[in-house]
Amino acid sequence: MNVKILRLNKAGVPVSWLTREEAATLLVKEQVMWSLGAVVAELYGGYNNSGIQSVLRLPSIVACEGQVHNAKYNAPLDNRFLFRRDRNVCLYCGKTFHSRDLSRDHVTPVSRGGLNAWTNVVSSCRRCNNRKADRTPEEAGMELLAVPFAPNQYEFLYLSNHNVLADQMDFLSARFSHQLKE
Numbered sequence: 529m530n531v532k533i534l535r536l537n538k539a540g541v542p543v544s545w546l547t548r549e550e551a552a553t554l555l556v557k558e559q560v561m562w563s564l565g566a567v568v569a570e571l572y573g574g575y576n577n578s579g580i581q582s583v584l585r586l587p588s589i590v591a592c593e594g595q596v597h598n599a600k601y602n603a604p605l606d607n608r609f610l611f612r613r614d615r616n617v618c619l620y621c622g623k624t625f626h627s628r629d630l631s632r633d634h635v636t637p638v639s640r641g642g643l644n645a646w647t648n649v650v651s652s653c654r655r656c657n658n659r660k661a662d663r664t665p666e667e668a669g670m671e672l673l674a675v676p677f678a679p680n681q682y683e684f685l686y687l688s689n690h691n692v693l694a695d696q697m698d699f700l701s702a703r704f705s706h707q708l709k710e
């Protein structure tokens with residue numbers, strides 16, 4: 529399993545996922561201020577003069593030095609994350625699809641002034657997308673099964689990693705504003 533380590537800024541807000549190597553580098557450089565969660569990996573290093581091998585224990589969550597950005601968070605809009613937000617369900621017919629059979633539907637079509645933004649896009653199967661065409665759901669007589677939302681930072685980090693560990697999930701889900709899990 530490709531374990532990732534959750535990086536927080538010094539204010540305790542999650543900012544990204546780190547590889548084991550990246551987390552180890554931050555620990556060695558003493559840029560980790562505090563950590564949380566279980567040890568997810570042990571990395572063995574060199575031996576000291578007494579013949580004791582160094583070992584670096586990587587926790588699942590690390591809070592690091594660095595700038596804190598207070599600007600409003602904008603999750604990048606990408607179909608991988610969009611389909612995961614909608615749990616691979618077409619929000620018009622309610623059926624589950626493989627990602628390759630889903631498309632991004634603009635609820636208010638772009639040609640009608642709709643934005644390409646999280647709050648105006650939903651996962652849609654091709655059939656529903658074709659049927660809806662260049663119309664609003666009201667005009668097409670197609671009801672949306674859920675209101676599209678922009679993920680907050682906690683939700684986005686969950687959406688962008690398929691191997692979220694239990695303690696990372698506990699940390700992230702405490703600040704979810706929407707139902708993301710089954």
Ligand SMILES: [Zn+2]
Pocket residue numbers: 618619620621622623652653654655656657
């Ligand atoms: Zn559909």
